[in-house]
Amino acid sequence: MKKTILLIIFILSLFTISYSKSSDPLPSWNDTAVKKNIISYIENITNTKSPDYIPEQDRIAVFDNDGTLWAEEPIIQLLFSFYKVNKMAETDKSLASAQPFKAILNNDKKYLENMDKNDLVKLVLKTQTGTDTVEFEKEVADFIYGTTYPKLNIPIYKTVYQPQIELINYLKENKFKVYICSGGDINFMRAVSQKLYGISPENIIGSYPKYSYNTDESRVIRGAEVVSNNDKEEKPANIELFIGKKPVIAVGNIGGGGDIYMLHYSQNGQNMNPESKNYKTLQILINHDDEKREFKYAEKDNISLNWAQKYKWNVVSMKNDWKQIFSK
Amino acid sequence: MKKTILLIIFILSLFTISYSKSSDPLPSWNDTAVKKNIISYIENITNTKSPDYIPEQDRIAVFDNDGTLWAEEPIIQLLFSFYKVNKMAETDKSLASAQPFKAILNNDKKYLENMDKNDLVKLVLKTQTGTDTVEFEKEVADFIYGTTYPKLNIPIYKTVYQPQIELINYLKENKFKVYICSGGDINFMRAVSQKLYGISPENIIGSYPKYSYNTDESRVIRGAEVVSNNDKEEKPANIELFIGKKPVIAVGNIGGGGDIYMLHYSQNGQNMNPESKNYKTLQILINHDDEKREFKYAEKDNISLNWAQKYKWNVVSMKNDWKQIFSK
Numbered sequence: 001m002k003k004t005i006l007l008i009i010f011i012l013s014l015f016t017i018s019y020s021k022s023s024d025p026l027p028s029w030n031d032t033a034v035k036k037n038i039i040s041y042i043e044n045i046t047n048t049k050s051p052d053y054i055p056e057q058d059r060i061a062v063f064d065n066d067g068t069l070w071a072e073e074p075i076i077q078l079l080f081s082f083y084k085v086n087k088m089a090e091t092d093k094s095l096a097s098a099q100p101f102k103a104i105l106n107n108d109k110k111y112l113e114n115m116d117k118n119d120l121v122k123l124v125l126k127t128q129t130g131t132d133t134v135e136f137e138k139e140v141a142d143f144i145y146g147t148t149y150p151k152l153n154i155p156i157y158k159t160v161y162q163p164q165i166e167l168i169n170y171l172k173e174n175k176f177k178v179y180i181c182s183g184g185d186i187n188f189m190r191a192v193s194q195k196l197y198g199i200s201p202e203n204i205i206g207s208y209p210k211y212s213y214n215t216d217e218s219r220v221i222r223g224a225e226v227v228s229n230n231d232k233e234e235k236p237a238n239i240e241l242f243i244g245k246k247p248v249i250a251v252g253n254i255g256g257g258g259d260i261y262m263l264h265y266s267q268n269g270q271n272m273n274p275e276s277k278n279y280k281t282l283q284i285l286i287n288h289d290d291e292k293r294e295f296k297y298a299e300k301d302n303i304s305l306n307w308a309q310k311y312k313w314n315v316v317s318m319k320n321d322w323k324q325i326f327s328k
Numbered sequence: 329m330k331k332t333i334l335l336i337i338f339i340l341s342l343f344t345i346s347y348s349k350s351s352d353p354l355p356s357w358n359d360t361a362v363k364k365n366i367i368s369y370i371e372n373i374t375n376t377k378s379p380d381y382i383p384e385q386d387r388i389a390v391f392d393n394d395g396t397l398w399a400e401e402p403i404i405q406l407l408f409s410f411y412k413v414n415k416m417a418e419t420d421k422s423l424a425s426a427q428p429f430k431a432i433l434n435n436d437k438k439y440l441e442n443m444d445k446n447d448l449v450k451l452v453l454k455t456q457t458g459t460d461t462v463e464f465e466k467e468v469a470d471f472i473y474g475t476t477y478p479k480l481n482i483p484i485y486k487t488v489y490q491p492q493i494e495l496i497n498y499l500k501e502n503k504f505k506v507y508i509c510s511g512g513d514i515n516f517m518r519a520v521s522q523k524l525y526g527i528s529p530e531n532i533i534g535s536y537p538k539y540s541y542n543t544d545e546s547r548v549i550r551g552a553e554v555v556s557n558n559d560k561e562e563k564p565a566n567i568e569l570f571i572g573k574k575p576v577i578a579v580g581n582i583g584g585g586g587d588i589y590m591l592h593y594s595q596n597g598q599n600m601n602p603e604s605k606n607y608k609t610l611q612i613l614i615n616h617d618d619e620k621r622e623f624k625y626a627e628k629d630n631i632s633l634n635w636a637q638k639y640k641w642n643v644v645s646m647k648n649d650w651k652q653i654f655s656k
């Protein structure tokens with residue numbers, strides 16, 4: 001009897017070992033150099049016997065959102081503002097006579113393609129401020145789960161990149177705190193981040209308006225003033241403000257050069273904890289080069305790829321490094 | 329043989345049960361109503377069979393810092409700015425001729441007691457901006473661990489309230505995410521929060537200047553502009569910004585009426601998660617009424633105690649509810 005039990009335990013233990021060795025944490029990634037770099041980095045820094053071991057409290061990873069975790073051609077928050085202008089125009093007739101709202105209502109493509117920064121600011125303030133945070137997030141969730149993404153013809157929530165979901169889960173299994181740090185609005189992302197990515201609201205950093213607390217109504221109101229446009233150099237600044245620790249992993253994408261400062265900071269920035277100065281870090285830059293399965297686009301000045309070469313960051317070719325792009 | 333083992337297991341299990349029942353999570357609290365309310369609240373909302381059960385991800389607690397977790401007569405950050413003015417004056421001779429620096433250098437008590445808001449702003453900008461965050465936090469930690477607190481004649485780091493450390497630990501054991509939300513500067517608190525309270529930098533919300541990232545030097549600089557003075561109605565606004573979830577526990581103190589909006593919000597505010605609307609919540613207000621062991625002070629308009637009565641918050645009498653105030 002005793003021998004039988006021991007034999008069963010032995011067989012079970014073999015099974016467990018072989019199972020954990022053979023299970024691939026990143027099945028939607030091809031077995032190319034980037035995937036190998038990611039896995040060997042994680043195995044190294046989580047190994048207590050390695051000189052590069054990083055204690056759990058300093059395992060911080062930051063991801064951009066648009067173009068890094070889901071599609072950005074066009075940017076989904078821009079689609080939301082168009083959707084919202086159409087809804088608002090049902091009761092607010094004045095919108096039809098003022099730009100850029102008029103162009104949106106008439107689908108004036110020529111105007112829309114040449115919108116300037118002033119138009120965008122007007123659009124954001126009109127469609128995304130003035131309400132309270134709870135109401136705003138409800139509208140966003142309804143939109144994201146109820147609308148089709150143009151060009152790809154799939155629901156918006158399906159434009160999430162499956163390889164990145166696997167990477168987030170792999171990092172979380174290895175005791176990383178995973179944050180999003182994106183140019184998108186903070187409540188826009190919080191409305192869906194738990195459901196889409198398994199990332200909770202308190203781990204979201206984004207652009208934000210001025211909030212105020214209305215005591216009589218017990219509501220926090222999104223005011224008509226953008227306090228931070230969380231892009232470029234503003235990203236490291238907001239990481240410092242929200243987290244107060246330098247991330248050891250930063251993931252962004254080419255597009256508008258918006259993520260390179262965040263990657264630079266994770267690699268070169270100073271760290272609060274003097275002992276953690278020499279942590280090994282990992283930078284990943286997604287290159288949109290897959291016109292068949294997603295989109296192919298580049299920056300005019302190529303700044304993101306140039307910095308990636310200069311600083312030796314990992315560049316993900318969506319075409320070659322990702323076996324699958326969207327979840328099925 | 330088998331029976332012996334079973335007996336041992338039985339005895340061990342009895343021991344475990346009696347041990348966990350008898351251990352007091354809050355030994356520095358007297359057995360008064362407030363302590364009973366806290367413990368029965370926690371036992372209720374962590375009990376999966378209770379109708380008031382709160383899932384772990386929604387267990388958020390926020391604490392004020394000055395006067396709630398450590399002494400505030402005088403405010404420790406003000407002492408730091410005096411200390412810093414004295415240090416800066418060694419190389420910057422111009423300070424001796426401009427107010428309020430002149431008054432600090434000459435210990436002009438009459439001037440110092442009547443400093444206005446402009447003086448305080450000048451003081452903060454001069455002594456606490458312009459450096460990078462890493463350098464600033466080092467200076468703060470040196471100060472807090474190397475300076476004596478006036479009136480009490482103990483090291484500054486010893487002015488932490490022992491009952492509150494026990495409360496923080498008790499909440500963490502019950503899977504709460506514990507945040508500080510204080511009018512103090514965010515880096516000032518982050519410099520010592522892990523060591524003093526066991527609260528990590530990413531869980532600190534405070535007042536903050538404008539940060540900027542200097543790419544050439546890879547440093548985040550604290551700019552000469554205060555973006556948020558995290559007091560009164562600004563506290564719920566910043567909780568929303570940093571956490572994106574409404575806390576179910578809020579702890580503050582009487583003094584300047586700075587915490588009542590945060591307590592009000594935790595009790596009455598809307599919650600992002602529609603299912604969590606009806607969570608039971610807990611509000612605690614510390615009353616400084618112990619002139620023997622700490623200080624006795626009150627607000628001119630009594631607003632904090634009035635709100636506590638109106639909204640049925642728990643009021644802690646430091647004199648009656650705390651067995652011990654400072655750690656030994």
